[in-house]
Amino acid sequence: MLTGELKNKVDKIWLTLHSGGITNPLTVIEQLTYLLFIKGLDDQQTREEKKAERTGKPIEDPTFSEDQNHLRWKNLKQLDPEAMFETIRDDVFPFIKELGGQNGSTYRKHMEGAMFLFPKPSTLARVVELMDQLELRDRDTKGDLYEYMLSKISTAGDNGQFRTPRHIIKMMVELTQPKPLENIADPACGTAGFLVAAGEYIRENHAKAMVDDKTRAHFQSEMFTGYDFDNSMLRIGNMNMVMHGFDGATIDYKDSLSSSDDDDLAEQFDLILANPPFTGTLDYDSVAADLLQTVKTKKTELLFNALFLRALKTGGRAAVVVPDGVIFRSGKDYKEIRRILIEDQQLQAVISMPANIFKPYSGVSTAILLFTKTDSGGTDSVWFYDMKADGYTLNDKRDKIEDDDIPDIIKRYKNLEDETDRKRTDQSFLVPKDEIVEQNYDLSINRYKEIEYEEVEYDDPKIIINGKDGQPGLRQLAEERLKVLDELEGMV
Numbered sequence: 001m002l003t004g005e006l007k008n009k010v011d012k013i014w015l016t017l018h019s020g021g022i023t024n025p026l027t028v029i030e031q032l033t034y035l036l037f038i039k040g041l042d043d044q045q046t047r048e049e050k051k052a053e054r055t056g057k058p059i060e061d062p063t064f065s066e067d068q069n070h071l072r073w074k075n076l077k078q079l080d081p082e083a084m085f086e087t088i089r090d091d092v093f094p095f096i097k098e099l100g101g102q103n104g105s106t107y108r109k110h111m112e113g114a115m116f117l118f119p120k121p122s123t124l125a126r127v128v129e130l131m132d133q134l135e136l137r138d139r140d141t142k143g144d145l146y147e148y149m150l151s152k153i154s155t156a157g158d159n160g161q162f163r164t165p166r167h168i169i170k171m172m173v174e175l176t177q178p179k180p181l182e183n184i185a186d187p188a189c190g191t192a193g194f195l196v197a198a199g200e201y202i203r204e205n206h207a208k209a210m211v212d213d214k215t216r217a218h219f220q221s222e223m224f225t226g227y228d229f230d231n232s233m234l235r236i237g238n239m240n241m242v243m244h245g246f247d248g249a250t251i252d253y254k255d256s257l258s259s260s261d262d263d264d265l266a267e268q269f270d271l272i273l274a275n276p277p278f279t280g281t282l283d284y285d286s287v288a289a290d291l292l293q294t295v296k297t298k299k300t301e302l303l304f305n306a307l308f309l310r311a312l313k314t315g316g317r318a319a320v321v322v323p324d325g326v327i328f329r330s331g332k333d334y335k336e337i338r339r340i341l342i343e344d345q346q347l348q349a350v351i352s353m354p355a356n357i358f359k360p361y362s363g364v365s366t367a368i369l370l371f372t373k374t375d376s377g378g379t380d381s382v383w384f385y386d387m388k389a390d391g392y393t394l395n396d397k398r399d400k401i402e403d404d405d406i407p408d409i410i411k412r413y414k415n416l417e418d419e420t421d422r423k424r425t426d427q428s429f430l431v432p433k434d435e436i437v438e439q440n441y442d443l444s445i446n447r448y449k450e451i452e453y454e455e456v457e458y459d460d461p462k463i464i465i466n467g468k469d470g471q472p473g474l475r476q477l478a479e480e481r482l483k484v485l486d487e488l489e490g491m492v
Contacts, residue, residue, distance in 0.1 A: 020123030042073035081121035182270035189226030192237035227254035346378035
């Protein structure tokens with residue numbers, strides 16, 4: 001998470017833009033993202049230049065050519081306000097809009113709508129000065145910066161949109177273990193955090209496979225797909241992917257639940273990672289017909305799960321965040337989606353997360369579902385884990401703490417054979433499918449968890465009042481307090 005000092009610097013930037021005339025929070029975030037992107041491109045090339053010096057090998061496909069050095073952050077920040085304003089507006093902005101692959105790339109398409117909205121040179125110069133002080137050396141910090149900026153949107157969560165914390169994303173990626181030749185998607189991608197994390201996982205864990213030309217080509221073109229219906233988020237998501245070296249990713253506009261003539265989501269993906277916006281209800285007329293065939297409902301939290309099953313290939317798997325209602329509500333539609341996951345597919349795990357884990361956006365209780373599309377069943381038992389802590393306080397501040405169940409979750413999930421003998425009083429355990437069926441497919445961990453009660457023995461009330469074995473009781477303590485009060489009164 002961000003340090004208090006870094007948050008204060010971001011607050012100063014925010015106030016500078018606000019006083020400069022940019023008052024819409026999402027516009028602020030978008031303009032700051034452009035500048036972060038420009039700075040990041042320079043940082044990226046600086047790292048490549050240092051690597052080239054060490055290895056003696058030239059930089060492959062540099063972002064800036066020699067005649068474009070004036071577009072780099074390190075040189076822009078040296079300019080006077082007027083020159084900086086003109087250079088960014090007239091040269092840098094057109095440059096970043098043309099990055100990201102071929103003319104048909106989603107990055108290019110969505111960056112066409114990008115607008116440079118800084119009102120005056122002095123505001124831009126001050127923001128550049130403040131941003132240059134931000135130490136964003138690692139990707140986690142950049143991700144947390146987005147999270148902190150989004151927390152400033154007062155309407156965050158009203159439409160169900162909020163950023164998933166980096167550590168939760170990383171956990172879900174670690175649990176699903178993406179592979180080099182898979183097609184990975186997030187149908188409600190926002191800033192594309194899940195896709196970035198999946199790509200980073202593959203780079204770190206499958207370095208040898210990335211040497212293969214076919215694998216590398218897939219990695220740079222077809223592997224990552226994200227959809228969203230917010231154009232600002234699409235621009236941010238596309239920039240995020242390009243910044244991390246995924247130039248060929250498809251980050252495009254789509255209301256994933258809506259009726260559509262195309263079928264580009266059907267059975268296309270090996271892995272889905274998602275925390276979609278759960279906005280309540282939709283009209284039947286606006287929902288894709290094939291989703292209604294899976295489960296006839298207006299509830300978005302159920303429709304998204306139907307969408308995931310539609311989008312996965314047979315054998316494809318998913319790790320998705322759902323509100324607790326999906327887990328235990330007794331309504332016909334809720335029960336049906338759980339029945340489908342258990343009877344028709346293979347449900348592996350339910351990880352119950354504590355309320356407030358998505359603070360400051362929302363205090364809603366959520367869970368993570370892990371399942372595989374089989375269309376032929378396969379659920380023998382379901383693994384439940386009761387997450388009590390995620391390494392951060394469960395309030396608006398979300399300060400770092402020592403209590404963290406995430407390493408334990410990952411360890412236990414990767415060794416489910418060791419879970420068979422765990423008691424229902426433990427933090428995790430397996431529940432046979434038959435038992436879940438008997439409970440009307442209820443997936444609430446509290447339905448199956450057993451609680452151990454410790455018997456506490458108290459002294460006889462007479463002993464509490466009068467004391468015992470030289471130990472004072474309430475009567476003696478009261479008498480001593482009265483004596484002290486009398487002494488104080490005598491001193492007045």
